[in-house]
Amino acid sequence: MIKIAGICGSLRPNSANHRLLHAAWKQGAPESELNLIDWSMIKIFDDQSAPSSDLLEIAAQISSSDALLISSPEYNWSIPGGLKNLLDWLSVLPQNPILNKPTLIMGASSGRLGTARMQPHLRSVLTHFKADLVSHPEVAISNTSEVFDPSGDLIDPEIENLLKQAMAELIKLVPAS
Template identity: 35%
Template sequence: MNVLAFSGSLRQASFNSGLIRAAKELAPEGVRVEQADISAVPLYNGDEDGNNKPAAVAHLAQKIIKADALLFATPEYNYSIPGVLKNAIDWLSRVEGSIFAGKPAAIMGASMGGMGTSRSQYHLRQVLVYLDVHPLNKPEVFVSAAHQKCDESGNLTDEKTREMIAKQLQALKEWHDTLKG
């Protein structure tokens, strides 16, 4: 199973990109996690929304089409989804063929605050449901006090959180198998 993972942060030492790096290490047998690069996706402009999508959007669209499942690691900015992640999703949702439809997905997030991105995850879940993505309900991964659970490079060091991510990836694999079975 190929999982395409999106980090909602472009920061070099992003805690959320660190969650994805941990997911790559913790993926169950038969599961491969690849991180998508959304840094080159331009701001959405409806005037450019025709047959000639920007190259970064077309490249990501092909990766989504080939992916068996999706993984989102989102920070929380002002109680919601970071603009860079929402922008990438907005562009990709306009690619012909409803490329998100039917894909199973898991959502996780890390923040320095006490709620561990719960509000942004719920907003992201609403967006994904509209796109006909099938978000995994449980287990949820809300990483609070991420600055105490990650090193200075954003790499996850907390063993309990690593266990939660491993459980979520196993559940995503099972959810994929259920949906595709």
């Protein structure tokens, strides 16, 4: 069974990006195991401090997964500060948990552009980590109130197909066991 680590760039439990993580998994890899990583306890980055046990646990969860699925909102045209903080902490660990990790970037926003401006920034950071990034299709969901119903279920068939395609590309990157 393929193990996927999921990171949501929003800490809001019912955010569109949490919904998108679940929808991508459900549409594209329901036979896999999705482990949503809680990073809410990670302190502000300080390269003079030792990594916390919480951070080491997150790194272990990512390392032990077969693939990484990241869904993030766009804040001020870029990566949310909390998500960038997590990535900064992961960057100083002796063992890079994202090295060669099959990774899919996604994002959802209520605005018209979705997360089109955030994703190149996140892609750049993950390229530094040498993640094995899905290049196409890009998943940047806009107008989320029209894509998810009030209970959080995906209701747009075009987005369902996009997620199936993107997840198929992610699964292709996972080495056969």
